[in-house]
Amino acid sequence: EQGRSVRLEQPLAKVVLSSAKRTFDAYPDLDLTHFGEERTGFYDIIAASSLPVMIDADDCYDQQAPKRCDHLKGKQLVSVNAMVSKIRAALAARSESEFFIIARTDAIEAYILDEALRHGTSPCVNIFEGGGHIPWVSPNELYKMGFSMILYLTIILFRVTYAIEQAIRDLIGGKQLSLKDSVNFQIYEDIVGLSPWKEIEKKFHHED
Template structure:
């Protein structure tokens, strides 16, 4: 296997293979070998400047020392790892870097996203409610149910995660509870929208007033106990009104210090480009909705060039999974050999 690793060009994959080898040898009681593999993985993560994975490596090494009974060394490694976690600014995944965020609809998907080398991911209401309850995304679930669903997914991955918080489930006091509740789960960022409840997914959408969203933004910022927590305001004004109203609302949301802006349902590439130019310097989010008829497909590289730092794929994985399940069920029904 080690010979095969030399043929792999992607250093991140090699590092993750060393992590797996370290975990396997630890379980077999081969602690010195395990330490060697975990240190090799850490060297690669340091070389490719993946600070979060370096921190993980320190914790992996600490676990091996703990299993060996060498508690002083274990504590030293734990402290190094925790110090690194504190130094890494989590909102870099959403603010200062070009992030592609696939959506995880369950814990296994979140784990696979991390193992594939993504730096962050998202959990959206569409995928969560579709997979968990077979519900459409029409606010049929609320804070308590969604918080439970988010928790089950978040514990499976160490990556920074962005979640959807609908309209923050009510007035200012609900906003405070929502922010603090999701902070406690380990959420790194969230976005909320300006649709009036119950929300719709068509051209008949109704929006709450700009002043109402301004109040929500201010309440959300005041509720944050962590300065790195990232608040994104989303507007559906293109669908409800027109493109110019979306720009006006976006400008107002940023004026009251929303950390990022998400203008939903751009209808063509020209609108996407205009948003990037109009809000140059802001942290911008865009949805690429597989199967939708609104925002056109644009490659991540092109979107980054248009100044979008967060590219969301809320349905891509879920729809692929649904297609595979449907095919498997048809094959079983037809008694095909799988």
């Protein structure tokens, strides 16, 4: 499912975001799984996209363990110095110049504004927007505020979850598939890129 989602996003996105913690294992985002358990899913996403892929490596943030989803309350943060030290360690371990690291902070919710600004200006500034309890702000408004990258983490996830739930309810209720709520098989073939594979099959097919 991750690979198909990536193919849908490619015409619209500049970067593919792997929100693995929310989709691979169906567990809540309460620090129950980590990068090691999720890396196979990351490989699937990278293989399905020609875009840069942003992956949650699960430690460039300023929360104390156990980490909580940014939409959940009760987060506690480490000091600014501890957070900066983690970022420096990640940079030192980087083996390729094209590999870039983005740090995140949850300080705006856990601290008063002055302390939140200290956390936000020490590492790279970024914003995670959309869904949950975070208020909606349009991309144009965020750009005017000075943000150059916006990560919509939950909008597509919540819609897909709703669509799956509705499809199951329709099946249980004996309701026929409606193309108003679905793609047809031809569109699906285009999404998964069937045509190039048919050409490969035709080129190398051998009959005895």
